[in-house]
Amino acid sequence: KNEVEQSPQNLTAQEGEFITINCSYSVGISALHWLQQHPGGGIVSLFMLSSGKKKHGRLIATINIQEKHSSLHITASHPRDSAVYICAVLIQGAQKLVFGQGTRLTINP
Amino acid sequence: NAGVMQNPRHLVRRRGQEARLRCSPMKGHSHVYWYRQLPEEGLKFMVYLQKENIIDESGMPKERFSAEFPKEGPSILRIQQVVRGDSAAYFCASSPNQKETQYFGPGTRLLVL
Numbered sequence: 001k002n003e004v005e006q007s008p009q010n011l012t013a014q015e016g017e018f019i020t021i022n023c024s025y026s027v028g029i030s031a032l033h034w035l036q037q038h039p040g041g042g043i044v045s046l047f048m049l050s051s052g053k054k055k056h057g058r059l060i061a062t063i064n065i066q067e068k069h070s071s072l073h074i075t076a077s078h079p080r081d082s083a084v085y086i087c088a089v090l091i092q093g094a095q096k097l098v099f100g101q102g103t104r105l106t107i108n109p
Numbered sequence: 110n111a112g113v114m115q116n117p118r119h120l121v122r123r124r125g126q127e128a129r130l131r132c133s134p135m136k137g138h139s140h141v142y143w144y145r146q147l148p149e150e151g152l153k154f155m156v157y158l159q160k161e162n163i164i165d166e167s168g169m170p171k172e173r174f175s176a177e178f179p180k181e182g183p184s185i186l187r188i189q190q191v192v193r194g195d196s197a198a199y200f201c202a203s204s205p206n207q208k209e210t211q212y213f214g215p216g217t218r219l220l221v222l
Binding site: 033035041042043044045048086088094095096097098099100101102 | 140142144150151152153154157164165167168200202207210211212213214215216
């Protein structure tokens with residue numbers, strides 16, 4: 001079993017829909033990252049959080065440390081949001097990121 | 110303030126050759142991380158360096174791979190005697206310290222023929 005599990009693996013939705021991507025982890029962490037990767041492209045760090053909730057534009061990330069679970073929400077989704085979204089955790093006491101397999105999001109116009 | 114720079118962006122090597130991947134961290138960042146993304150797989154940690162020191166290389170293959178981050182100049186990931194299985198995207202990230210977020214470079218896509 002991977003230390004970081006994301007669901008769903010693939011998600012297709014219509015423009016305007018509310019999107020939720022989930023991430024569960026099984027190890028102690030000091031922080032959790034949400035990353036975005038476009039096909040053939042680089043990686044953009046969307047959020048780093050260790051508790052509570054963060055919001056940036058149409059993106060919202062939440063984390064529940066006790067339940068070892070985080071969610072990434074996208075409101076009013078748009079085709080340009082189509083990308084792979086990756087959850088990554090910073091292992092407690094170490095500095096390496098452990099990554100989920102990613103969620104491939106496709107937003108149709 | 111330029112972001113993390115990686116070069117080359119694309120690198121083609123024949124089996125047995127050497128590959129050198131360069132990463133220039135963001136200005137003011139002294140922590141560098143290398144990650145590998147194999148085709149159709151997720152990202153995997155390789156090595157974490159601070160200036161002139163390797164802090165954690167637990168994700169590095171034991172043979173043929175080495176990394177450095179000299180006092181002056183970029184961090185280098187070196188792969189000797191490349192094999193087809195080394196074909197992947199190699200990403201570098203940097204941060205100013207252990208507690209700040211890591212910023213990723215655009216990656217180097219290595220293809221071994």
